[in-house]
Amino acid sequence: MYADICKLLNIKYPIIQGAMAWISDSSLVSAVSNAGGLGVLATGHLDGEGCREEIKRIRKATDKPFAVNIMLLSQFADEIAQVVCEERVPVVTTGAGSPGKYMKAFKEAGIKVVPVAASVAIAKRMAKDGADAVVAEGCESGGHVGKITTMALVPQVVDAVDIPVIAAGGIADGRGIAAAMMLGASGVQIGTRFLVAKECTIHQNYKDRIIKAKDIDTTTTGQSTGHPVRVIRNKLAREYEALEKKNAPVEELEELGRGALRRAVKEGDMDFGSVMSGQIAGLVNKEQTAAEILEELYGQYIGILNNFYKQHTV
Ligand code: TUI
Secondary structure, X not given: OOOOHHHHHOOOXXXXXXXXXXXXXXXXXXXXXXXXXXXXXXXXXXXXXXXXXXXXXXXXXXXXXXEEEEEOOOOOHHHHHHHHHHOOOOEEEEEOOOOHHHXXXXXXXXXXXXXXXXXXXXXXXXXXXXXXXXXXXXXXXXXXXXXXXXXXXXXXXXXXXXXXXXXXXXXXOHHHHHHHHHOXXXXXXXXXXXXXXXXXXXXXXXXXXXXXXXXXXXXXXXHHHOOOEEEEOOHHHHHHHHHHHOOOOHHXXXXXXXXHHHHHHHHOOOOOOOOEOOHHHHHOOOOEOHHHHXXXXXXXXXXXXXXXXXXXXX
């Protein structure tokens, strides 16, 4: 379904900033929302009260709409769901599971619900459960990923559901946005490009690693745990891969991964930290403000549409 996602979410650009645990905090979220996109607070590393404090900081910094993402594997998912209802946040996105059990409470609180799905079957279930839109996230994305590419997933989800579809995975410039719209998406979700936003508070080593990254620098670890995660290949990823090859027990793999994202984000450990990134990092080559990123993305997208029309009509 083609739809005006800007009207649905009350934003200027059809661009949502992907939630990134430990990374998309109140600083990045308020900057993206102030600049006309939808900032999305990640809560994978927060408990309920930590989430409430971040919501308060966002509200101090912007009067524009924003979203809170609930990572459904989090042990604090229930309390975060309660906090977002109490705080009546405008939009909730979810990841790594189905938000079905919270849907009634979200609706009663007047919250728009935009779950992330990585397959057609899950997108259909979310639409049936009452989602307002769905993010179809291809496996080019950073972090926890499904199995299907954005190119293959987006049109299949568009055909399968009658709610707006937001494309995610492998998009970092106006060309990516144009391509996603051609596949029938109504908007895009972008994570990796916002890692290098000036308002993104991650360690400078992380930003530099993204800027330096080439097309083939990411890999997915954790296939054997059922939670594959796309990261920049480093010593930790290689150690993880070696353990997986030996069929090491899941507990041993989990132990190796514990605290690794925090180590990368806060301590700047690029060897033994989990440097989550999408495959599109090779295209990301400079730090800019969130407003500069959004204006550049949208300007390129509109430019492409205009040129395309001129070139392909007589
Ligand atoms: O959630 C993400 N990306 C993430 S979460 C995260 S934190 C993390 N850290 C370590 C291990 C695992 C997670 C880092 N990146 N993206 C959205 C996404 N959701 N991708 C795939 C899914 C998904 C998977 C299963 C959505 C629904 C689903 O449903 C399963 C079911 O049976 O309901």
